[in-house]
Amino acid sequence: MNTDFYRMKRLPPYVIAEVNAMRATARQEGRDIIDLGMGNPDQPPPQHVIDKLCEVAQKPTAHGYSQSRGIPGLRKAKANYYAQRFGVDLDPESEIVVTMGSKEGLGSLANAITAPGDVILAPNPSYPIHTFGFIIAGATIRAVPTTPDEEYWRALDNAMAFTVPRPSVLVVNYPSNPTAEVVDLAFYERLVAWAKKNEVWVLSDLAYSELYFDGNPTPSIMQAPGAKDVAVEFTSMSKTYSMAGWRMGFAVGNKALIAALTRVKSYLDYGAFTPIQAAACAALNGPQDIVASNRELYQKRRDVMVEAFGRAGWDIPPPPASMFAWAPLPPALKEMGSLEFSKQLLTEAEVAVAPGVGYGEEGEGFVRIAMVENEQRLRQAARNVKRYLTSLGVN
Numbered sequence: 001m002n003t004d005f006y007r008m009k010r011l012p013p014y015v016i017a018e019v020n021a022m023r024a025t026a027r028q029e030g031r032d033i034i035d036l037g038m039g040n041p042d043q044p045p046p047q048h049v050i051d052k053l054c055e056v057a058q059k060p061t062a063h064g065y066s067q068s069r070g071i072p073g074l075r076k077a078k079a080n081y082y083a084q085r086f087g088v089d090l091d092p093e094s095e096i097v098v099t100m101g102s103k104e105g106l107g108s109l110a111n112a113i114t115a116p117g118d119v120i121l122a123p124n125p126s127y128p129i130h131t132f133g134f135i136i137a138g139a140t141i142r143a144v145p146t147t148p149d150e151e152y153w154r155a156l157d158n159a160m161a162f163t164v165p166r167p168s169v170l171v172v173n174y175p176s177n178p179t180a181e182v183v184d185l186a187f188y189e190r191l192v193a194w195a196k197k198n199e200v201w202v203l204s205d206l207a208y209s210e211l212y213f214d215g216n217p218t219p220s221i222m223q224a225p226g227a228k229d230v231a232v233e234f235t236s237m238s239k240t241y242s243m244a245g246w247r248m249g250f251a252v253g254n255k256a257l258i259a260a261l262t263r264v265k266s267y268l269d270y271g272a273f274t275p276i277q278a279a280a281c282a283a284l285n286g287p288q289d290i291v292a293s294n295r296e297l298y299q300k301r302r303d304v305m306v307e308a309f310g311r312a313g314w315d316i317p318p319p320p321a322s323m324f325a326w327a328p329l330p331p332a333l334k335e336m337g338s339l340e341f342s343k344q345l346l347t348e349a350e351v352a353v354a355p356g357v358g359y360g361e362e363g364e365g366f367v368r369i370a371m372v373e374n375e376q377r378l379r380q381a382a383r384n385v386k387r388y389l390t391s392l393g394v395n
Contacts, residue, residue: 016358034381037352043242052282056275066271070098077284088222102234102249107133112264121170125363127177173205178368179326180319188224195230202231208322210240301371308382325369349388
C-alpha cells in the first residue's frame with residue numbers, strides 16, 4: 001500500500017509540535033510548567049452566554065443538523081457588529097458566512113478558490129494556516145514581509161512583476177499573529193487600490209480585532225472604499241469572548257468569495273451545533289462588558305510581562321495589540337536559535353514559549369509569548385527566566 005501521500009509530502013514537520021511534546025512530557029513528570037506557548041484564553045465566557053447554551057441544549061429540537069452557513073440570527077448579529085463597530089453595512093444573506101473558527105474558514109476558502117500551481121502571497125512570519133491552508137490545496141507560496149512599511153509594498157510589486165504565474169491571492173493579518181504588528185485604515189485603503197489594480201483577492205484575518213491596547217482601535221479592511229470588490233475578512237469569537245473551544249468564526253465581504261466558501265462548506269459540514277450558534281448570538285447581542293474587560297486584562301498582563309521580563313534581563317517590545325508578544329532572543333543567546341532557546345527555556349526555566357521559526361524562516365531569532373497566565377504567574381515566569389539567564393552568565 002502506498003503511504004507516500006501527496007499532501008503529506010508538502011507539509012514539513014510542525015516545529016512548534018516539538019516544543020509542545022516536550023511540555024506535555026514535563027507536565028506528566030509533575031513539573032510546574034508556566035505555559036506561554038499557545039494562545040489559549042484562560043478566562044471563561046460570560047455567564048449569560050453559557051446560560052443560553054444550556055437553555056437551547058435542553059430543547060429536543062436543537063440536536064439535529066444545523067445550517068452550514070450559520071443560522072440567520074447569528075449572521076444578522078454579525079452584520080450588526082460590523083455596523084456598530086466599523087460603520088460597515090453587510091448583507092447577512094450574501095456577504096456573511098459562519099465558520100468553525102477563523103482557522104477552518106481560511107482553510108476551506110483556500111480549498112474553494114485555489115487550483116494546483118496557483119501562487120499565493122502570504123506574510124512571513126505568519127500563523128501557519130495562512131500558508132499551509134493553501135499548500136494543502138496545492139498552491140505555491142511566495143513570501144512577503146509582515147512589517148507594513150515601504151519594503152512591504154516593494155515586495156508586493158516585485159511579486160507581481162517577477163512571479164509566474166501571477167499571484168492570485170494575498171493574505172494579510174493585522175493585528176499580526178505572531179508579531180502583534182498593526183496597521184491603520186490608510187494601509188487598507190492603499191491595499192484595496194493595489195488589489196484592484198493587480199486583480200488580486202485579499203483575505204484579511206482580523207481574529208484579534210478587539211484586543212487592541214492604549215486606546216487605539218484596530219480598523220477593518222471592510223472600511224476601505226471598494227473593499228467588497230476584492231476582499232473577505234475573517235473574525236473570531238475565540239479571544240474577544242473567551243470562547244476558543246467553541247470554534248465560532250465568520251467570513252464577511254465579497255459575495256463571490258463568500259458564495260465559494262459557503263458552497264465548499266456545504267460539502268464538508270452541517271455547521272456548528274445549534275446551541276453554540278444560539279449562544280454566540282447571545283454574546284454578540286448581549287452585554288459587551290467582557291470585550292472591554294478582556295482588553296484591559298491583556299493590557300495589564302502585557303505591562304506586567306514587559307516590566308518583569310525586562311528586570312530579568314530580557315527586553316521585550318510591548319505589543320500594541322493581540323494576546324502575544326514577539327520577543328527577540330536575548331542578544332547573547334541569538335546564535336542559539338529560537339527552537340533550541342525554547343527547548344532550554346522549557347527544561348531549565350519551566351517556561352513554555354513558541355519558537356519563532358515555527359512561523360516561517362523570517363521568524364528565526366524570535367519567540368512568541370502568549371499572555372495567557374495571570375500576573376502572578378507571569379512574574380514567576382520572569383523569576384525563572386532570570387535564574388536561567390544568570391546560570392548562563394547573560395545578566
